[in-house]
Amino acid sequence: MIASVAFRNFKALRDTQLALAPFNLVVGPNGSGKTSLIQALLHLRAISRLPVRASRRRAKPGGTEMVFHFSPPYERIEARLSCVSDYVCDLLQLNVPASDPAWKKLRPGLARIRSFLFDHYAMAVPARRAAGAELSTNAANLAAVLARWREKHPAAFAALQAEFLRIEPDFSALEFQPAGRGEVGLAAVLDDGGEIVTAENLSQGALYLLALLALAFDPQPPAIVCIEELDRGLHPRMLREARDALYRLSHPEAFGMSRPPVQVIATTHSPYLLDLFKDHPEEVVIAQKRGRAAYFERLADRADLRDLLAEGPLGDLWFSGILGGVPEEK
Amino acid sequence: MNIAILSESPADEAALRVLVEGALGEPIRQVQHALRARGWPSVAQVLPAVIRHLHFNTDTEGLVVVVDSDNSVLHAPEHDAPGYFHPDCRLCRLRAIFRQTVKKLPPARGRARVLRGVGLCVPAIEAWYLCGRDERVTEAIWAAGLVSGVLPYTRGELKWRVYGTDRPSLPLEIQCALAEVRRQRGDLRRLENDFPNSFGPLARDLAEWKNRV
Numbered sequence: 001m002i003a004s005v006a007f008r009n010f011k012a013l014r015d016t017q018l019a020l021a022p023f024n025l026v027v028g029p030n031g032s033g034k035t036s037l038i039q040a041l042l043h044l045r046a047i048s049r050l051p052v053r054a055s056r057r058r059a060k061p062g063g064t065e066m067v068f069h070f071s072p073p074y075e076r077i078e079a080r081l082s083c084v085s086d087y088v089c090d091l092l093q094l095n096v097p098a099s100d101p102a103w104k105k106l107r108p109g110l111a112r113i114r115s116f117l118f119d120h121y122a123m124a125v126p127a128r129r130a131a132g133a134e135l136s137t138n139a140a141n142l143a144a145v146l147a148r149w150r151e152k153h154p155a156a157f158a159a160l161q162a163e164f165l166r167i168e169p170d171f172s173a174l175e176f177q178p179a180g181r182g183e184v185g186l187a188a189v190l191d192d193g194g195e196i197v198t199a200e201n202l203s204q205g206a207l208y209l210l211a212l213l214a215l216a217f218d219p220q221p222p223a224i225v226c227i228e229e230l231d232r233g234l235h236p237r238m239l240r241e242a243r244d245a246l247y248r249l250s251h252p253e254a255f256g257m258s259r260p261p262v263q264v265i266a267t268t269h270s271p272y273l274l275d276l277f278k279d280h281p282e283e284v285v286i287a288q289k290r291g292r293a294a295y296f297e298r299l300a301d302r303a304d305l306r307d308l309l310a311e312g313p314l315g316d317l318w319f320s321g322i323l324g325g326v327p328e329e330k
Numbered sequence: 331m332n333i334a335i336l337s338e339s340p341a342d343e344a345a346l347r348v349l350v351e352g353a354l355g356e357p358i359r360q361v362q363h364a365l366r367a368r369g370w371p372s373v374a375q376v377l378p379a380v381i382r383h384l385h386f387n388t389d390t391e392g393l394v395v396v397v398d399s400d401n402s403v404l405h406a407p408e409h410d411a412p413g414y415f416h417p418d419c420r421l422c423r424l425r426a427i428f429r430q431t432v433k434k435l436p437p438a439r440g441r442a443r444v445l446r447g448v449g450l451c452v453p454a455i456e457a458w459y460l461c462g463r464d465e466r467v468t469e470a471i472w473a474a475g476l477v478s479g480v481l482p483y484t485r486g487e488l489k490w491r492v493y494g495t496d497r498p499s500l501p502l503e504i505q506c507a508l509a510e511v512r513r514q515r516g517d518l519r520r521l522e523n524d525f526p527n528s529f530g531p532l533a534r535d536l537a538e539w540k541n542r543v
Contacts, residue, residue: 166501237366240339240500241500244497244499244500247497247499248499251495251497253495254495254496254497254498254499255499272368275368275369278369279485279486279489279496280496280497306401309400310400310401310402311371312370312371312372313368313369313372315368316372
């Protein structure tokens with residue numbers, strides 16, 4: 001949906017741009033702009049909700065500027081976000097009138113950009129049933145979302161549960177327990193003996209997996225999903241399942257679905273996860289940091305990539321430093 | 331037989347088990363499930379430790395290891411000459427690792443050593459799956475492509491031909507892999523014929539196992 005973003009003076013992203021694919025895995029050291037990329041998209045979401053008004057305000061010279069381009073059928077639209085002062089960064093300028101039908105059609109999609117950084121402590125706590133409309137940023141309402149699915153979207157719930165049980169064969173079902181004050185708690189039933197394991201006693205990995213599946217099997221998924229630390233809490237051998245869950249969003253046709261693809265931007269520090277992209281280097285973005293400036297490079301743009309890939313796993317190549325995207329050492 | 335399989339994924343392991351049983355003509359007992367490596371050269375790095383573990387801590391009789399050739403040098407009959415070793419041939423390197431590792435190990439658990447079963451998927455295991463179904467996919471055609479510099483297909487294209495997508499889910503990958511190898515397991519001569527220096531060495535290793543055991 002978003003074809004590219006160009007940054008100027010946005011945090012460490014002083015002067016760089018990035019073409020975005022349907023699926024994007026961003027790797028790089030701390031402070032290299034991975035989270036800033038996601039924040040930029042959230043900023044676009046927030047500002048695009050506001051009415052675009054003819055304004056005499058001018059962008060602050062040398063200030064933050066982000067220029068977004070979009071995929072067909074919105075490729076002629078350019079959205080420029082700027083700061084008007086050190087503290088106010090809400091100037092949205094379009095190259096088309098705000099009344100343009102394409103912009104009107106694009107805007108609701110931008111409002112459906114979502115960002116996630118899962119928190120297993122928050123997930124383990126019962127959630128208000130009424131809060132289950134969509135997964136929250138830290139997935140604290142996971143129990144409410146899944147309980148709602150079971151009631152309103154039984155097919156989606158059944159598919160999610162089947163996938164969870166396939167990946168976690170120790171369990172035979174998901175359960176929901178009333179927790180008072182209109183709250184619901186999540187639990188899983190052990191296959192061996194039927195013991196019920198409440199969310200607070202489920203492993204971090206099981207909770208993170210459930211949250212990922214709640215994204216992947218969402219009957220009404222967001223337009224763009226940003227997820228930080230995709231590998232968080234997952235065993236290296238489980239990372240393939242995590243990747244495939246997100247591929248379900250970004251490449252629905254590969255899973256026999258005809259719904260529009262969801263653009264995915266995920267970050268990781270896991271070489272094991274990176275290994276899984278050997279056949280799709282075009283999906284890997286290396287966030288580089290040089291001094292106080294950061295910039296992005298597409299792995300597939302490297303001319304010697306094929307030769308490098310013949311030498312070893314992608315994760316090892318990254319760790320070695322030859323691909324960049326590693327911390328600077330003084 | 332008590333057999334271990336070192337592979338890159340559950341799908342590869344499931345398919346290799348069927349092929350090994352087909353070659354041996356009997357069901358196997360898989361000693362330790364889910365031995366995994368992260369592709370080349372991680373397989374070569376982890377293999378000595380895997381052999382030692384299986385030798386001393388399990389009753390494994392044979393270990394099957396199969397790696398993708400990707401775009402590397404293919405194994406050739408001249409590599410099989412006594413004392414010869416091609417440093418860029420992954421099959422030769424795996425064999426050398428086996429040889430060097432087992433010769434240092436004393437007998438244990440009633441056998442002298444863990445038997446070797448090594449194969450090379452050219453360029454990836456999906457090529458084996460397509461054997462007998464797609465005549466455009468053979469070791470000879472790939473080898474000619476390496477020589478000419480114009481490869482006849484990519485790994486991604488092979489995935490498309492097998493799975494209908496280059497991003498198969500694990501269940502789909504296992505389902506398709508098993509369907510393809512089950513089609514072939516009754517008679518593996520076509521696979522040996524189309525992949526003489528990649529599946530062929532594995533088939534010959536397994537035939538030797540039958541004679542020894």
